[in-house]
Amino acid sequence: xxxxxxxxxxxxxxxxxxxMLGATAAAFPASAGGLVDLGLPGGPSRRxxxxxxxxxGQMILQRTRPAxxxxxxxxxxxxxxxxxxxxxxxxxxxVIPQRIDVAAFRVTVRGHVNNTLSLSMVDLxxxxxVELAAVNQCSGNxxxxxxxxxxGGQWANGAMGNARWTGVRLRxxxxxxxxxxxxxxxxxxxxxxxxxxxxxDFIKSVGIDHARDGELMLAFQMxxxxxxxxxxxxxxxxxxxxxxxxxxxxxxxxxVLAAPDENFWMKTAYRIPDNPRADVRPGESGVKTVPIxxxxxxxxxxxxxxxxxxxxxxxxxxxxxxFGGDCGVSQVEVSADGGRNWQKxxxxxxxxxxxxxxxxxxxxxxxxxxxxxxxxxxxxKGAVQPAAPNWNGGGxxxxxxxxxxxTAA
Amino acid sequence: xxxxxxxxxxATRPAxxxxxxxxxxxxxxxxxxxxxxxxxxxxxxxxxxGGVTLHSVSVDLPDGDRTFAGGQAAxxxxxxxxxxxxxxxxxxxxxxxxxxxxxxxxxxxHTYKAPVAxxxxxxxxxxxxxxxxxK
Numbered sequence: 001x002x003x004x005x006x007x008x009x010x011x012x013x014x015x016x017x018x019x020m021l022g023a024t025a026a027a028f029p030a031s032a033g034g035l036v037d038l039g040l041p042g043g044p045s046r047r048x049x050x051x052x053x054x055x056x057g058q059m060i061l062q063r064t065r066p067a068x069x070x071x072x073x074x075x076x077x078x079x080x081x082x083x084x085x086x087x088x089x090x091x092x093x094x095v096i097p098q099r100i101d102v103a104a105f106r107v108t109v110r111g112h113v114n115n116t117l118s119l120s121m122v123d124l125x126x127x128x129x130v131e132l133a134a135v136n137q138c139s140g141n142x143x144x145x146x147x148x149x150x151x152g153g154q155w156a157n158g159a160m161g162n163a164r165w166t167g168v169r170l171r172x173x174x175x176x177x178x179x180x181x182x183x184x185x186x187x188x189x190x191x192x193x194x195x196x197x198x199x200x201d202f203i204k205s206v207g208i209d210h211a212r213d214g215e216l217m218l219a220f221q222m223x224x225x226x227x228x229x230x231x232x233x234x235x236x237x238x239x240x241x242x243x244x245x246x247x248x249x250x251x252x253x254x255x256v257l258a259a260p261d262e263n264f265w266m267k268t269a270y271r272i273p274d275n276p277r278a279d280v281r282p283g284e285s286g287v288k289t290v291p292i293x294x295x296x297x298x299x300x301x302x303x304x305x306x307x308x309x310x311x312x313x314x315x316x317x318x319x320x321x322x323f324g325g326d327c328g329v330s331q332v333e334v335s336a337d338g339g340r341n342w343q344k345x346x347x348x349x350x351x352x353x354x355x356x357x358x359x360x361x362x363x364x365x366x367x368x369x370x371x372x373x374x375x376x377x378x379x380x381k382g383a384v385q386p387a388a389p390n391w392n393g394g395g396x397x398x399x400x401x402x403x404x405x406x407t408a409a
Numbered sequence: 410x411x412x413x414x415x416x417x418x419x420a421t422r423p424a425x426x427x428x429x430x431x432x433x434x435x436x437x438x439x440x441x442x443x444x445x446x447x448x449x450x451x452x453x454x455x456x457x458x459g460g461v462t463l464h465s466v467s468v469d470l471p472d473g474d475r476t477f478a479g480g481q482a483a484x485x486x487x488x489x490x491x492x493x494x495x496x497x498x499x500x501x502x503x504x505x506x507x508x509x510x511x512x513x514x515x516x517x518x519h520t521y522k523a524p525v526a527x528x529x530x531x532x533x534x535x536x537x538x539x540x541x542x543x544k
Contacts, residue, residue, distance in 0.1 A: 042503055044500065064497055099466070101454065154502065194493075198522045
């Protein structure tokens with residue numbers, strides 16, 4: 001059986017693949033409408049499944065306005081790229097244009113540059129084109145699992161997705177404007193706006209060298225199609241290997257700065273403790289912070305979940321996805337004995353440094369009873385997922401080793 | 410569906426700010442049908458280049474119509490807190506202490522400029538701290 005491809009609905013394939021007697025798939029929802037239980041410690045854990053959003057299929061409803069839509073986790077078992085219609089959605093402010101004239105749209109490049117530019121989509125379509133596969137993950141993905149709990153978007157693990165992004169290099173656009181000496185950063189603004197005057201418009205910036213590194217891009221397609229409006233049509237920034245907060249949607253303004261960015265969304269919001277795991281003790285004060293930046297390695301089971309029933313005394317096929325964070329996946333390992341011993345998994349096709357990577361393994365199941373599997377990813381820089389979760393007040397950068405409790409029967 | 414104007418037009422906040430917010434929300438929810446997912450709009454142009462065609466888009470984003478239960482006790486939160494975001498923002502939060510909720514309401518008012526009258530804030534904090542969000 002080829003574990004990496006299937007056109008069958010997930011539930012049926014998942015039953016056949018592991019020889020199960022009857023899945024109790026507690027965390028995976030029924031396929032039509034209804035509710036899902038995200039398994040968040042202390043709750044509230046139940047969410048509606050919704051198909052009410054334009055250009056979107058079934059999504060987990062976290063908030064209607066402005067939309068916070070989580071990808072149902074079974075989607076990640078269907079392929080290494082996340083379909084546009086089930087790609088997660090996250091907006092900060094609810095004044096979001098609902099009608100976009102793609103011929104009239106312009107993106108301005110201004111500030112500490114030689115020439116101010118006003119680029120149309122036709123201009124961008126005529127420029128040298130690049131394509132890159134990259135994971136887009138919310139800074140607060142998995143926040144709902146933090147203990148103690150923290151306020152914010154109460155995601156399970158589905159505020160992430162992988163796509164092939166097509167567009168132009170940011171560097172190309174900046175070079176056309178001509179960045180003047182003394183430039184320190186580039187700031188990005190989209191069409192969305194706050195409801196109330198005086199509230200901070202959502203804008204983000206990166207350092208000038210980062211902006212010009214050749215990997216950041218202005219994307220007008222994801223997975224070969226134009227961006228859904230809710231994922232930033234007609235244009236969004238792609239910052240490979242960095243959290244999604246930087247991936248500004250409906251990008252219409254690029255400002256080159258000659259001084260550090262003091263705006264709220266860099267200076268106060270989206271900041272992490274200044275240590276490699278963004279980890280502090282709950283209640284710790286006086287912690288130095290920095291803007292959130294690079295992603296860290298993660299891995300997940302996608303064909304089993306808590307409560308899945310599997311054949312006892314058998315060799316079963318287990319699979320999932322992994323990503324290296326700000327670099328590639330070196331290896332993915334599975335443990336069936338609480339992390340004392342780890343077996344290497346087989347890795348699927350390498351779609352690129354910043355992409356999801358599928359993994360699969362055959363695991364020997366015990367005789368009847370519950371048992372726990374764990375999966376961990378080591379990235380190409382040698383960073384490995386930790387056994388203990390991090391904690392910070394913002395609920396950011398979770399990447400603890402994931403576990404599932406299965407029942408052998 | 411939009412927030413009902415009669416439920417939120419109260420004397421306890423700057424009317425001009427809230428009316429402006431309501432006008433924006435009303436404009437955004439002018440169309441009532443959610444049955445269609447129009448996507449590309451035939452009346453707006455497309456652009457093409459290098460083998461890619463981009464189609465203009467016109468959609469109708471849902472507003473969210475949930476309100477908080479509790480009759481009069483829920484008036485302050487219903488009247489103040491749904492201008493910028495739907496109820497799901499709050500209903501999905503974990504159990505937080507009164508101190509934590511007060512900090513959040515302060516952030517809403519001072520950082521995000523929520524037009525909450527000072528005299529309404531304690532009742533909102535109280536509601537949030539005692540609300541049972543269910544499972």
